[in-house]
Amino acid sequence: MTWWNTPVSHAVEPPDRLTIGAGPATDVFGDPGGTARTANAPALLAELAGDFTLAARVELDFRTTYDAGVLFLHVDGDNHAKLCLELSPQGRPTIVSVVTRGGVSDDCNSFTVDSGARLRITRIGGAYAFHADTGDGFWHLVRYFALPSPARVGFLAQSPLGEGQTVRFTEIAHTTAPPEDLRGGQ
Template structure:
């Protein structure tokens, strides 16, 4: 699959990783991705289930950077999610999600996969949109979320080996599909200064 998307807010072309039901670029800084039914990216640490068919658009970003987006999720079913993604291969990736929880609440969720996935629910948010951010800091990565307060909350700080691509994913593991709007996408080729403060 060689099709790529040019998004002015991101300095590299984004390649398709699993074909979305739909996708489009709107203006300078918005990407809309539609996930099909029963699509997911997860490797169960307690069983044999491995899922790697959720659609994404990813590109290789070098050096220290910060990539953020306001995520608006058309929530329909449990685990529908809009995701900022780090991707090496099917067994090595990490995702920061705005995901609909089993309790029916949009929730900040992070997953890091090294062969199998871990899965951590951080905190619920009000409404159906939030800002998410991935930062690379040397050999480490940081996930932050801003639920509308203007403060970037640290969700996760971790390392993941190898060449990784970064981008945007939509998933609908239990549902009939969902649409995610990634708005106000911002890329900064800068090193995050305050890991705990999010500055």
């Protein structure tokens, strides 16, 4: 695994805990209105061959709007995707997905959660699926999409409007076996 943008702090603790500290004004987003483009949030990434599933519980202290813990796909500076546990403008932890193609991001708020959540990225062939488990044991499909290959995958912390954020990733799991049914909740 390698860093894409340097974190303020980070720690790896066995067996499956990663902590990433993001500095102030950190994000990866290309405004569809063309007003701003930012790509300075720290991410720890690995290139995984073939089909895979990467999952982790994500927790953070929600302080400022858009603070987020993210599972991240990175092809290049113009093509990437984020599955976020993010503080919404309404002040609620929210599952958010962002897909950026050609430097332009789209942004979709899916649903709110009580606090932390488990997030999951799956690649099957040339397609990706984002899922979230809010504590009920059901993997809710958030998004199904394509990006160019190869893509690196990993963990990102962001604080676009804040003074920084520390994100905790636990229960990290990787497998080469995708779920049997992307919409079935398993």
